[in-house]
Amino acid sequence: MELIRWLPFVWITMAVVSLDGSIVEGRYHFHKIKNNEDSSYSISQSPAYPPSDSPDPDEPGNPIPDPSTFDVMSFGAVGDGSSNDTNAFRSAWKAACAVESGVLLAPADYTFTITSTIFSGPCLPGLVFQVDGVLMPPDGPDCWPKADNTKQWLVFYRVGEMTLTGSGTIEGNGGKWWELPCKPHRGPKGTTLPGPCESPTVSTYDATNSGFTQLDELICLNELAYYAFQLIRFFMSTNLVVSGLKIQNSPQFHMKFDGCNDVQIDKLSIFSPALSPNTDGIHIENTKSVSIYNSIIANGDDCISIGTGCSAVEIENVTCGPGHGISIGSLGVQNSQACVSNITVRNALIKNSDNGVRIKTWQGGMGSVTDISFENIEMENVRNCIILDQYYCLSKGCRNQTSAVFATSISYKNIKGTYDVRSPPIHFACSDTVPCTNITMSEVELLPAEGELVDDPFCWNAYGIQETLTIPPIGCLLDGEPDSLSERINYEC
Ligand SMILES: *[C@@H]1O[C@H](CO)[C@@H](O)[C@H](O)[C@H]1NC(C)=O
Numbered sequence: 001m002e003l004i005r006w007l008p009f010v011w012i013t014m015a016v017v018s019l020d021g022s023i024v025e026g027r028y029h030f031h032k033i034k035n036n037e038d039s040s041y042s043i044s045q046s047p048a049y050p051p052s053d054s055p056d057p058d059e060p061g062n063p064i065p066d067p068s069t070f071d072v073m074s075f076g077a078v079g080d081g082s083s084n085d086t087n088a089f090r091s092a093w094k095a096a097c098a099v100e101s102g103v104l105l106a107p108a109d110y111t112f113t114i115t116s117t118i119f120s121g122p123c124l125p126g127l128v129f130q131v132d133g134v135l136m137p138p139d140g141p142d143c144w145p146k147a148d149n150t151k152q153w154l155v156f157y158r159v160g161e162m163t164l165t166g167s168g169t170i171e172g173n174g175g176k177w178w179e180l181p182c183k184p185h186r187g188p189k190g191t192t193l194p195g196p197c198e199s200p201t202v203s204t205y206d207a208t209n210s211g212f213t214q215l216d217e218l219i220c221l222n223e224l225a226y227y228a229f230q231l232i233r234f235f236m237s238t239n240l241v242v243s244g245l246k247i248q249n250s251p252q253f254h255m256k257f258d259g260c261n262d263v264q265i266d267k268l269s270i271f272s273p274a275l276s277p278n279t280d281g282i283h284i285e286n287t288k289s290v291s292i293y294n295s296i297i298a299n300g301d302d303c304i305s306i307g308t309g310c311s312a313v314e315i316e317n318v319t320c321g322p323g324h325g326i327s328i329g330s331l332g333v334q335n336s337q338a339c340v341s342n343i344t345v346r347n348a349l350i351k352n353s354d355n356g357v358r359i360k361t362w363q364g365g366m367g368s369v370t371d372i373s374f375e376n377i378e379m380e381n382v383r384n385c386i387i388l389d390q391y392y393c394l395s396k397g398c399r400n401q402t403s404a405v406f407a408t409s410i411s412y413k414n415i416k417g418t419y420d421v422r423s424p425p426i427h428f429a430c431s432d433t434v435p436c437t438n439i440t441m442s443e444v445e446l447l448p449a450e451g452e453l454v455d456d457p458f459c460w461n462a463y464g465i466q467e468t469l470t471i472p473p474i475g476c477l478l479d480g481e482p483d484s485l486s487e488r489i490n491y492e493c
Pocket residue numbers: 018084085086087115138143144145
């Protein structure tokens with residue numbers, strides 16, 4: 001291959017560009033490209049497409065390489081499943097980032113291994129990160145470089161108008177992480193020791209600077225989005241499309257969007273075993289205008305979870321399960337303010353899950369969760385098909401508090417199917433002091449998957465109406481409005 005001649009140059013380039021650690025910045029090239037009228041000239045300077053190697057366009061069987069496609073193989077990737085392809089991806093990112101509609105291509109029939117990397121923008125618009133082969137992190141804790149960030153792997157930071165797509169697979173290699181006994185444990189004299197091994201979550205957790213003092217709570221921190229490992233993370237980015245990929249076996253969360261705007265997710269498949277811990281499918285927080293369409297998620301935790309700061313979220317044609325269902329929350333942890341509004345879940349199938357559609361808030365929070373609509377949802381053997389829990393707590397030590405995240409204008413329409421009789425199918429446990437209001441139930445028909453209903457629907461301090469009679473009948477919703485909502489200021493968002 002002609003390419004061989006260029007490899008030393010590629011490696012030197014990479015040595016220079018990787019001086020800034022694992023953050024690959026794309027903006028580096030901006031001026032060069034922007035000030036250059038003929039952008040193909042710039043590209044021809046790239047070691048991947050040296051001018052003398054340009055194929056003759058007239059020669060048959062010699063297709064012109066698309067100048068805006070940056071195949072990682074041209075940047076030194078090996079793709080044999082064991083070589084370290086990190087530098088090839090980082091260099092290809094820099095190149096693709098610097099041209100308009102650049103495509104970073106990880107071609108089919110190869111398995112690429114890269115270590116934790118922040119692919120950073122800003123980039124020129126239209127960037128595509130295309131995985132047609134398999135892309136994965138090193139296999140398990142023994143293989144992760146000690147210096148690497150163990151909380152996140154594929155990170156996209158400050159990118160705009162970018163697509164992550166392809167016909168390939170992002171393989172999380174989570175198996176060895178799931179087996180780790182990594183939870184912090186009790187040390188002498190009431191201290192807490194970190195886990196006995198480097199966990200993707202716990203290693204960066206600083207117990208001394210946290211309000212979490214109780215050991216039980218500490219152990220469960222893995223379940224809070226903030227502390228969980230993320231396989232793919234989009235941070236402070238806008239105008240994103242993620243489509244077509246298969247994403248599987250993440251050590252913990254598969255995808256997280258945080259501080260983003262305008263996110264379109266379509267035709268994703270996310271798979272992890274039902275018993276893999278904290279393997280949430282898609283988590284979003286502080287992110288607005290999100291659509292999640294036509295996707296299948298089977299995992300060991302929430303299918304989709306929506307944290308604070310989200311609004312205008314539309315979830316349609318999604319199949320969940322096994323897993324923990326679609327969840328809004330947990331909100332209001334450690335007396336924080338949470339604001340979630342305008343969330344629609346439509347045409348979903350939820351099967352063999354611990355929850356169906358769930359809203360969970362901690363006691364003592366502030367803010368509100370409002371304008372939530374669950375519509376046309378089929379349940380198959382689901383525990384807690386409809387659950388609103390304002391007493392969410394991961395330990396036994398949660399005190400009763402007076403403030404709460406205000407839950408209002410929540411509608412459940414055409415929710416049908418079967419439930420697992422171990423839990424009541426409908427459960428509204430609202431705060432003692434801040435009732436839930438304006439709950440609407442319409443065409444809710446849930447039957448036992450097998451056996452008999454043990455518990456009736458449960459309501460506590462929940463105000464709302466049934467537009468049609470539900471099955472099982474729910475007699476516990478309170479009519480009208482509560483007399484007063486105290487300290488209204490706490491619910492403002
Ligand atoms: C792979 O290469 C990257 C970039 O040079 C480096 O940071 C990382 O430690 C390497 N990974 C392994 C497993 O050696």
